[in-house]
Amino acid sequence: MVRLVIAEKGITDIEYKLVDLDHKQNLSPEYITINPKGQVPAFVVDGQSITESLDISMWLESHYSSPSxxxxxxxxRSRVMADLAELYEINFFAMLFGIPTQDRVAIERESKESIFRENIEEAERHMKExxxxxxxxxxxxxxYRAKTGRLVEPAYVQENWKKLGKLLDKFEESLHKGKFLSQENDYCLLDAHATAVLARLIKVDKENEIKTRPKLSEYWSRVQERDSFKKVYDRPTTMW
Incomplete structure (x- = not known):
């Protein structure tokens, strides 16, 4: 999301540092000092850390005014900000990695809980050291402990899928009025954040959520042709 914003605004004076989640670099003392949440991304500016994608995007928008x-x-603008807020009310992690139905709980509980077990042990080891x-x-x-509980709550998972479906329906309606999600013909912050969500849906074989909405499907094809998308998605992604 943030990289799309940076690419769209043509910002060139930001230094990138890769955090390797597969090797748990997000739990290293160096990174935990920057972001106690142990999540990516984190943006360090003037000695301060900004640790949420939307907050980083808004900082970039306010400090790099052109193009807006x-x-x-x-x-x-109010509509865009309201839709962004709605997007951030959705727990995508629970949707994509949680147990979707009650009859799958007994089968999948162990594998889902193990997702966090190694990370908890790693964090505890660093804390002792x-x-x-x-x-x-x-x-x-x-x-970690809060997320583990939600992974095995199918009702919570389904609640978030419903929220996403409602938001995608809203996007479909907006795209009947303009080329982009602002209902106008200009790309905006909402497009950058929504594009990353659509890319993740494709990655986890939920493409039907896009294909069943004709205008959204057209939009997905269109944003993939943008230079920013080609630059950011120049290799397989493991996170958004």
Whole structure:
């Protein structure tokens, strides 16, 4: 999401540092110091860390004014911000990695819980070795424990799928009024964040969520042709 914003705004003075999630670099003392949540992305500026994709995007929008990725017209801007807020109310992790139906709980519980077990053990090991960072690691452990519980709650998973379906229906309606999600013909922050969501749906074989909505399907084809998409998705992605 953030990389799409950076590419669309043509920002060239930001230094990237890859955090290898497969090797748990997000739990390293160096990264936990930057972001106690142990999540990506994190944006460090003037000695401060911004740790949410939307907050980073808004900072970039305010400090790199041209080209603007927010509509100039007040009602359109309000609509974009409301849709972004709705997008961020959805727990995509639970949807994509959780147990979707009650009859699958007994079968999948162990595998789902094991997703976090190794990470919890790794965080606890680092915490013992670096007691000065105990507070930061405790924050990450709280997140892991909360997510583990939600993975095995099919009702919670289905609730979030319903939220996404409602939002995608709203996108479909907006795209009847303009080429992009602002209902206008200009690409905006909402497009950058929504594009990453659609890309993840494709990755987890949920393409039908896009194909069953004709305007959204056209839109997905269109955004893939943008230079920003080609630049950001130049290799297989493991995160968004």
């Amino acid at each position: 990725l927010l509509p100039g017209e007040t009602s359109a 670096h007691p000065e960072l105990r507070e930061q690691y405790e924050k990450r452990l709280e997140t």
